[in-house]
Ligand SMILES: Nc1ncnc2c1ncn2[C@@H]1O[C@H](COP(=O)(O)OP(=O)(O)O)[C@@H](O)[C@H]1O
């Protein structure tokens with residue numbers, strides 16, 4: 001099954017990634033920028049960051065602004081201070097450049113996947129001492145740390161190596177930035193340092209891109225401390241997939257798994273999932289399985305099965321356990337209002353809920369980014385996945 005992705009994991013296969021075209025193009029056009037990409041759990045952040053990685057690696061090398069991507073999963077590497085993070089960033093850059101250099105470069109799909117496999121092994125190796133042997137800085141205690149000056153020196157050196165390989169910048173992509181914003185003792189320092197590199201450092205500024213991914217916690221952290229990083233970043237919430245993107249996704253899976261899904265079935269998938277990418281994939285897996293096992297599948301049974309299997313996911317999206325950084329009271333009130341009204345604007349929902357306009361707007365942004373409501377034109381919003389709505393309604397009973 002090596003040729004077939006596990007649709008419960010982030011997509012790392014270019015053949016199975018759909019949508020996000022505009023954002024990918026923007027990053028390609030301007031990779032040395034600060035960006036914050038926000039979305040709820042399973043909204044496709046990691047998949048998008050993978051797509052950014054392969055699209056930068058394989059972007060047209062004649063372009064004057066090609067940046068070499070360095071993808072870092074913060075949950076995996078768990079830096080314990082800023083110097084350690086800077087050390088990890090340089091290690092990953094070195095490792096990524098080595099692997100890229102050795103790649104035969106034949107087809108995007110096969111190359112990228114083997115490149116990823118090597119890098120994942122490399123990420124594990126970062127936890128082990130020894131990689132700093134390739135640094136030119138003095139590190140007498142073999143501590144896995146780089147002070148800012150050394151980071152800058154190493155980065156400038158690598159930038160000059162990269163230029164010989166047709167990349168004239170580096171784009172660091174940090175997945176799961178909550179890991180940083182939760183570090184009371186050094187998060188502020190990290191954000192100011194990256195802002196400084198992006199803003200004031202003439203040697204680095206044009207050649208240094210940084211992308212952070214996260215959910216509302218990352219955005220609110222930046223707002224709360226008036227983070228200088230937020231001020232210079234392009235901030236985006238991910239949306240659910242559009243109708244044409246869902247069509248593309250379904251077509252791919254139909255082809256690969258021979259799912260004989262009728263037009264009526266496609267409409268049902270759209271309605272039940274509201275374009276939430278994870279739900280679309282999971283519902284297709286259900287349908288595919290039942291076709292393979294030749295069991296008949298009724299709409300009601302499908303709904304019950306999914307509600308049962310994804311109870312945990314739904315509970316997390318709704319944030320039943322009231323964890324920091326998830327949906328809160330304002331989001332719940334706004335969602336209930338939409339369940340009743342079916343459609344609404346900031347103004348009408350504010351009247352309905354008694355919340356202030358800006359509270360409703362903020363709640364709507366979070367709900368759209370969680371993938372459970374949809375933003376329409378003319379400032380209108382409506383309920384997204386029917387499956388999720390059904391789950392919410394049942395909680396109230
Ligand atoms: N652009 C996409 N194309 C196809 N499937 C996607 C896409 N984005 C997300 N998915 C599906 O959604 C699931 C969750 O995506 P992931 O990137 O892991 O989300 P996050 O990092 O936000 O939690 C994946 O397992 C994949 O099946």
Ligand SMILES: [Mg+2]
Nearest residue numbers: 010045046047
């Ligand atoms: Mg992820």
